[in-house]
Amino acid sequence: MIIHANVNGSIQELDVPPAASLLAILRDSLGLTGAKNACEQGECGACTVWLDGAPVCSCLVAAVQADGAAVRTVESVAGGDVLHPVQEAFLDSGAVQCGFCTPGLVVAAVDLLEHDPNPDEETIREGLAGNLCRCTGYRKVVDAVRLASERSS
Amino acid sequence: MTAGATTGAGVGAGARRIDGVPKVTGAYVYGSDLRTENMLWGATVRSPHPSARIVGIDVSHALGSPGVRAVLTADDLPGRRTIGLEFCDQPVLADDVVRYAGEPVAIVAAETAAQARVAADAVEVEYELLPAVVDMEEALRGDSPHVHDFGNVLRHIHIVHGDLETARADVWVDGYYETAMQDQAALGPEAGLALPGHEGGVDIYAVTQWLHVDRQQMAPCLGLPEEHVRLTAAGVGGAFGSREDLHMQLHAALLALRTRRPVKMTYGREESFHGHVHRHPSRIWIRYGATHDGRIVAADVRLLLDGGAYASSSPAVVGNASTFAAGPYEIPNVRIEGTVVYTNNPPCGAMRGFGAPQVCFAYESAMDALADRLGLDPVELRLRNALRTGSVLPTGQVITGTAPVREVIERCRAVPLPPAEDTVGRDPISYPGGAGHVSRGESLRRGVGFAVGFKNVAYSEGFDDAAEATVTLRPAPNGPVAVVRTAAVDYGQGLYTVLAQIVRSELGVEEVVFEPASTESGSAGSTSASRQTTMTGGAVLAACRELKAALDGGPATLPISRTHVFHHRPTTGFDADGQGDIHVSFSFAAERAVVEVDTELGLARVVEIAAVQDAGRVINPLGAEGQVEGGTAMGLGLALTEQVSLDGGVIRNPSFTDYLIPTILDVPPIVTEFVEEPEPGAPYGLKGIGEVATVAATPAIVAALRAATGRTLNRVPVTPDDLVGIRPPAATDGRAPVPAVSGQEAIPEALGLGLGQQQLMKAREP
Numbered sequence: 001m002i003i004h005a006n007v008n009g010s011i012q013e014l015d016v017p018p019a020a021s022l023l024a025i026l027r028d029s030l031g032l033t034g035a036k037n038a039c040e041q042g043e044c045g046a047c048t049v050w051l052d053g054a055p056v057c058s059c060l061v062a063a064v065q066a067d068g069a070a071v072r073t074v075e076s077v078a079g080g081d082v083l084h085p086v087q088e089a090f091l092d093s094g095a096v097q098c099g100f101c102t103p104g105l106v107v108a109a110v111d112l113l114e115h116d117p118n119p120d121e122e123t124i125r126e127g128l129a130g131n132l133c134r135c136t137g138y139r140k141v142v143d144a145v146r147l148a149s150e151r152s153s
Numbered sequence: 154m155t156a157g158a159t160t161g162a163g164v165g166a167g168a169r170r171i172d173g174v175p176k177v178t179g180a181y182v183y184g185s186d187l188r189t190e191n192m193l194w195g196a197t198v199r200s201p202h203p204s205a206r207i208v209g210i211d212v213s214h215a216l217g218s219p220g221v222r223a224v225l226t227a228d229d230l231p232g233r234r235t236i237g238l239e240f241c242d243q244p245v246l247a248d249d250v251v252r253y254a255g256e257p258v259a260i261v262a263a264e265t266a267a268q269a270r271v272a273a274d275a276v277e278v279e280y281e282l283l284p285a286v287v288d289m290e291e292a293l294r295g296d297s298p299h300v301h302d303f304g305n306v307l308r309h310i311h312i313v314h315g316d317l318e319t320a321r322a323d324v325w326v327d328g329y330y331e332t333a334m335q336d337q338a339a340l341g342p343e344a345g346l347a348l349p350g351h352e353g354g355v356d357i358y359a360v361t362q363w364l365h366v367d368r369q370q371m372a373p374c375l376g377l378p379e380e381h382v383r384l385t386a387a388g389v390g391g392a393f394g395s396r397e398d399l400h401m402q403l404h405a406a407l408l409a410l411r412t413r414r415p416v417k418m419t420y421g422r423e424e425s426f427h428g429h430v431h432r433h434p435s436r437i438w439i440r441y442g443a444t445h446d447g448r449i450v451a452a453d454v455r456l457l458l459d460g461g462a463y464a465s466s467s468p469a470v471v472g473n474a475s476t477f478a479a480g481p482y483e484i485p486n487v488r489i490e491g492t493v494v495y496t497n498n499p500p501c502g503a504m505r506g507f508g509a510p511q512v513c514f515a516y517e518s519a520m521d522a523l524a525d526r527l528g529l530d531p532v533e534l535r536l537r538n539a540l541r542t543g544s545v546l547p548t549g550q551v552i553t554g555t556a557p558v559r560e561v562i563e564r565c566r567a568v569p570l571p572p573a574e575d576t577v578g579r580d581p582i583s584y585p586g587g588a589g590h591v592s593r594g595e596s597l598r599r600g601v602g603f604a605v606g607f608k609n610v611a612y613s614e615g616f617d618d619a620a621e622a623t624v625t626l627r628p629a630p631n632g633p634v635a636v637v638r639t640a641a642v643d644y645g646q647g648l649y650t651v652l653a654q655i656v657r658s659e660l661g662v663e664e665v666v667f668e669p670a671s672t673e674s675g676s677a678g679s680t681s682a683s684r685q686t687t688m689t690g691g692a693v694l695a696a697c698r699e700l701k702a703a704l705d706g707g708p709a710t711l712p713i714s715r716t717h718v719f720h721h722r723p724t725t726g727f728d729a730d731g732q733g734d735i736h737v738s739f740s741f742a743a744e745r746a747v748v749e750v751d752t753e754l755g756l757a758r759v760v761e762i763a764a765v766q767d768a769g770r771v772i773n774p775l776g777a778e779g780q781v782e783g784g785t786a787m788g789l790g791l792a793l794t795e796q797v798s799l800d801g802g803v804i805r806n807p808s809f810t811d812y813l814i815p816t817i818l819d820v821p822p823i824v825t826e827f828v829e830e831p832e833p834g835a836p837y838g839l840k841g842i843g844e845v846a847t848v849a850a851t852p853a854i855v856a857a858l859r860a861a862t863g864r865t866l867n868r869v870p871v872t873p874d875d876l877v878g879i880r881p882p883a884a885t886d887g888r889a890p891v892p893a894v895s896g897q898e899a900i901p902e903a904l905g906l907g908l909g910q911q912q913l914m915k916a917r918e919p
Contacts, residue, residue: 102176
């Protein structure tokens with residue numbers, strides 16, 4: 001069926017199969033491959049995007065649910081060549097290794113700081129509990145969110 | 154907190170990842186992100202049975218399925234029909250029989266991924282079920298079904314040092330330990346793209362750890378000369394050993410050559426569990442003898458690993474595990490019998506630690522039991538027996554490099570313990586089990602555990618895993634640019650970042666760029682065995698110094714290039730008594746875990762881990778800490794939650810819903826420190842550090858759980874039922890028998906059934 005969605009600020013008309021996920025449409029139809037498919041069950045958070053301002057696992061959202069909605073992906077987080085403070089903090093803190101979880105974590109961390117600019121460690125960990133990372137052991141991810149928070153305050 | 158990493162950092166400074174910007178913006182291209190014009194999608198038909206004869210395969214419905222362009226079975230293979238890292242014992246597509254549930258039987262290419270999946274489901278395979286052996290001890294029995302014609306023993310290692318019979322011990326402890334099958338669970342799936350190329354060749358862009366050994370296995374199966382099979386590393390979303398064996402590369406290449414169109418394959422999470430090897434489950438019987446004053450005088454170890462249906466790297470894994478089985482201690486009298494068997498379980502192979510984690514869980518658990526028996530502090534017992542430079546290992550190998558075992562232990566012990574917490578009235582999220590916790594902390598007990606682990610750096614047993622690298626200085630408007638060309642794969646651990654640091658320090662250039670890793674360069678060996686910073690780092694360092702010498706020798710015109718092939722010192726295989734100069738060098742780590750257990754609910758929380766790592770010299774502190782922290786998290790997973798559950802050889806939990814890797818709420822703050830004693834002969838004195846934190850973490854956490862609960866806990870992962878005592882400790886009927894095989898070689902090699910990797914690499918030399 002045909003849907004219309006605002007994806008990263010531009011209106012897209014898309015012909016989507018009924019069973020397609022939002023993740024599949026972003027990756028395969030729009031070429032927005034920043035959101036990753038790592039589990040396709042909503043367990044890992046690597047496919048996290050904003051749907052009408054709320055972070056969602058795009059693998060669990062049917063593409064048709066995005067009809068009339070605003071979708072923001074990791075590709076929209078940086079302003080052109082200028083990285084978002086969270087992205088800078090991930091690099092400065094060593095929070096990136098293989099990077100497959102990073103787009104989802106960046107979206108989750110940006111969302112967390114938008115709602116709570118000065119989270120304590122427990123709040124950071126709770127806020128990112130839906131994002132699996134196999135490389136870092138998470139300590140540097142916590143460091144990165146803290147650093148981004150400090151730099152913004 | 155370490156922060157403020159810089160882009161232009163040299164050796165010793167915290168460096169930003171060289172590939173970091175595209176990774177945080179989502180622009181980095183992983184294997185699963187590849188696409189091209191006119192591309193087909195591949196899918197794999199896999200056996201649902203662990204042991205069966207293929208009576209017939211009917212592909213007619215699949216061929217008639219919408220969008221299908223090819224369906225291939227074993228009969229369509231153009232060349233050699235088997236692959237394997239050490240022996241070619243694994244069919245490209247099952248022919249005649251299947252030996253594990255998940256084995257590829259047919260492959261399909263279609264216009265869309267969905268059409269390929271539908272067509273794969275339409276391939277009709279008729280199976281006649283055969284008896285399966287799914288238990289590693291049963292596999293050793295004379296009446297067991299044979300997985301391969303030549304029997305179920307894949308390799309047996311026999312190590313004798315000193316004389317156990319005459320060892321005079323005042324105290325003996327006996328222990329039996331089990332470890333589960335663990336999955337690497339890299340977030341990035343197996344994926345890649347194959348394109349038909351010129352001269353009938355094929356280009357493959359895929360997720361891998363060692364391009365050249367992929368090609369060495371693939372070319373004969375494609376019926377092509379190696380130069381017509383060109384592999385380039387795609388972005389790799391983690392590996393941890395799971396990308397050492399071929400997965401989709403060869404299947405996609407076969408489909409691309411058949412259809413003359415590009416073919417993409419990406420495994421979903423469930424298929425990923427079937428499509429790569431796992432960490433070997435183990436059963437270990439260990440006996441230590443010591444004097445009253447805490448000197449270990451004897452160790453007697455029986456070690457059994459389940460290799461699954463095909464060899465993969467199992468022969469090397471059991472070699473490794475056997476050499477480490479008595480622990481990082483000076484022990485004059487040792488016997489180690491290590492066996493890896495074939496079963497009809499999914500194949501096991503490389504995973505971070507490569508045989509070292511299983512035995513470390515056993516020997517460190519037994520050390521705690523020994524300390525308890527002797528009435529000694531467990532840390533003190535380890536200090537009294539710790540290896541040092543000049544110590545003799547059970548293989549007779551003398552440690553010639555650094556061995557700061559006492560230093561890592563003492564530094565780890567000195568890390569201040571985290572303050573005690575009130576058990577009642579806390580935020581529920583901080584209780585074991587998190588928000589799901591239903592008590593008010595009445596039964597919380599804290600425990601502290603300690604463990605030491607060790608692991609070899611680079612390949613062993615006589616394998617010359619050399620690494621080639623080329624560094625070129627090119628003129629550029631803002632000063633020369635250094636271009637590095639290497640076939641080494643950076644799958645996330647930060648290799649290219651440390652290589653760039655080496656180049657900046659040696660050549661004084663700001664900008665370092667990398668050409669894509671491909672088979673167009675000479676082999677850099679595998680990104681595994683904690684070896685690449687030493688090996689490819691060594692090659693890059695030497696190439697830089699040769700460039701510098703050329704530039705110092707007089708005026709030179711840019712561009713100027715130097716290529717260097719770095720070799721580590723030679724090692725040997727095992728003799729009949731398991732003696733030899735087996736390993737290049739060793740890396741050690743001590744970890745101390747603090748846990749909190751709700752002893753009524755069986756829920757556990759790791760409060761903190763202190764990790765002290767022998768590093769030789771740290772090149773990138775930020776990256777090194779990341780290796781220790783991430784490695785520790787993987788060891789935590791094996792301690793508490795991670796287990797590939799098998800039922801009759803079939804994986805029952807192939808998903809992240811049911812296979813539980815640690816979340817950010819499960820991994821505690823980790824205090825990481827490094828001991829830096831330069832390793833002689835290594836570039837900058839560095840040591841590879843990628844694995845040993847994983848090795849030490851598991852036993853440290855389980856020791857802490859024992860301290861908190863007073864329970865035996867001889868099996869990992871430890872479950873809630875273990876912690877409350879509903880499930881009894883793992884039991885044994887006695888040591889597994891030592892198989893009647895002679896020699897230390899892998900059995901297929903001894904029978905002349907295939908050349909090992911080393912022989913194949915040697916045969917390639919001019």
